[in-house]
Amino acid sequence: MQRFSSCRGVAFEIKPHNDPFAVTTTAPSAADNKPTRAITKRFSRVFSWLQTMNPTFSGKIHPSLNKTVSRATSSHFCDLDFDEEPTDDDEDDAAADDDLEQGPADEPPSTEKETAALAPAASRRSQTPTKPKQPPPSSRLSVILLDQGMLTVYKRLFTVCLTLNIVALVLAATGNFPYARNRAALFSIANIFALTLCRSEAFLRIIFWLAVKILGRSFIPIPIKTAATSFLQSLGGIHSSCGVSSVCWLVYALFLTLQNRADTSSEIIAIASAILSLLGFSCLAAFPLVRHLHHNFFERVHRFTGWASLCLLWAFVTLTITYDSATKSYSNELGSKLIKHQEFWFTIGISILIIIPWLTVRRVPVKISSPSGHASLIKFEGGVKPGILGRISPSPLSEWHAFGIISDGKTEHMMLAGAVGDFTKSLVANPPTHLWVRNVHFSGLPYLTDMYNRVLLVATGSGICVFLSFLLQDCEAEVCVLWVTKGVEQNFGVEIAGMMMRSGDLEGEKTKRKKKKVIVHDTAVLGRPNVSRMSVEAAKDWGAEVVIVTSNPEGSRDVVEACKGAGIPAFGPIWDS
Template structure:
């Protein structure tokens, strides 16, 4: 391999703006936090929501519901697809500085985590205010409301704690259970809480005239929608090696390139999303599933005949290739899966760099030949014979030689961050999953 020398990184201020701690995800998080902090300062000072004689419980409740509405709706599959559609419809003749920003659309998770966190902090203030009213025999609260709101607060804290990155990584199954079952329980208790408040105010008959009622209706529909498409479908699994399962589906759905489908063998407990690989001019789609934990390991070993699916195919980071004129795809191992549909469609001229263990032996000759047919100049790096490559240097050289506008990396968390951040430090637009909440 020839020696590849990287150019000097951009100046300090530029690199500071591209630092991992200032990615758009965290900027959105900080924005929502500061908006809420501003509201809190106003509430405690000029708005005077917290007087000793009466605390404005209704106004606090509205801000709580606004925060949780944003947290839930921004994760709704239809809304995600709409956001991607808007962002990726930007014309390719627009300046790159605009298109590279639009391609950050997948950082919307910063809105989810920040609004959920701030909603919980507001809820702590709300519960403390309720206890103040109750202990001082002020109007607007009774024992039933105290019990329900306390239960909600406990569940919210558990959900937030389990969603912390290190905890979520170590206890992923428990994180999923608390997020799903805990979230459903909180939504039900929010309904109970609203009914209790309206009953206490003798205004239950006017429930449809309240904003909270309609927001809860929207949130409930949002949560239920994916489950209306829950079905158990046939699955065909080929196992070219003990490391990977090449699965195929044909149940009347041909998802769009760059989307993902969630699979489960126990729909109430855990779901795992994998990139869809539709083939041009063919019905159905495929998934490439590598051994990367207990669930995938058991899946590959058992080769089930049926599996659960729900919701709709949902856009992922690979969709941003539509914004650019030329793309470098970087993949390691089964990260090739999300790349394949884009390579097959060839809507955006691209060059692939794929580092993996013996590709033909691991993924089968048919899949490798299919990739080579559409990517004759692809760099397929066999790590069994050549060791692990320096993907940053390979990405930079490919970017220069191919005259690409951006790099998309599909790999594990460490390698993705290494490639993306180093490309950004060199002034090259780069994108990859961010493992957000």
């Protein structure tokens, strides 16, 4: 294994291919069948083999060799299959190489394998290699919903929250919970407030900050930290469960109202029915199959039905509180009655949580460059802390896209957007001069890195962008970054490659252990690795307390399962995280 240091002493490793003469299982393209391509690939593997055999062999890679081996494909940044029309997902920063996790890494060469590899060319050509059958690739939806397990923290939170609501609803219907029976609409509004709170980026920014400040101490046991990380990552389970529960409570409230129709007005019944229809439609649009296949449709339905429901909720609360069943009329004492009811204050809270993000929306100038035809680098003014994500949009009422933020914390920050959908492709083909942004950035899973002492950060493809800030800025945790990608300079540009090289190997104040380390595996030169096995080995070598991975759904799942199987806590992007 060749090891060298940059100008600032960063620990930097390039791991050679295990079998320099192995034939990759990926089907070659037409261009790869040309004699020049075959010779170049063979020289690449011989180069890696010489590095392994002779530690004094030069560790520098000639740029032209890297360019020749790299295939021109957009899969470096996309976690979708090529036979599907790609769409912009809500988390574009998690895009990565599809061809990295599709098969196991080559086995270390044995004596027999080396003998066969060094046999004369004619005898090798006469042999017909048998290609092992690969299992059919799992669909992205099945990986997201099924392969991540049936007892995930997300699904447990969903089940617990829904069970509590159903139990309370049954008790109310059987007369054993009179308060809930008389205030069924209040329980529906309270669930709406809870689901809004779980999605409030400003509120979650505070919660994540408190978690790092309180639990990020060395004497806090690791199980407590990992439990908090699992909970914060899976708050979407509470969000979706409260959405279903609010519909159930509203159905029950409407049923009771219709039973006592003489005590209410037709306007209240009509508004309650409209709210119920909108909430039900929003829940159906958020169903995983619909959300996966028609993400933009889901996002717009969720946004506009939410706004319409909030307006109708204000009308419902106002009419319900001021209606006098004895006189069949509405009272003029609106203010004095509203402040005495819990429904009013919950509605105030919902409104504030929804309005806050939109008060920070701005149209700002941007500088966009394309290191390759597969990605764009978007630059903004102002520094940002590590682990923070941001949203950008060409049309704020239509769509928003989230990306990891790269920043040195000083004068500017940037986003790396892989060209995988209509919006991200337009950034490459027709870069705009201005974009809409939300000035309140939100915290993601990487933000919790500083909760731990030593962390391994694993990224494939453009997933590296959310981790780069930890290398550019000082952080509490000692981090090791493992990046598996293809054609670093060709696809990501000289600037991103330079950031990796400039990351310092800093010494801790009270320890001589290195605080930062970088491992880059360029598949264009070193071949396709077993990312899961590499992650486990790197975590053990670094002494990591936890592993955080950003890859496509299948790759993240494999790394998380491998690390957990080795007794190392690991976290990666989950469905609806």
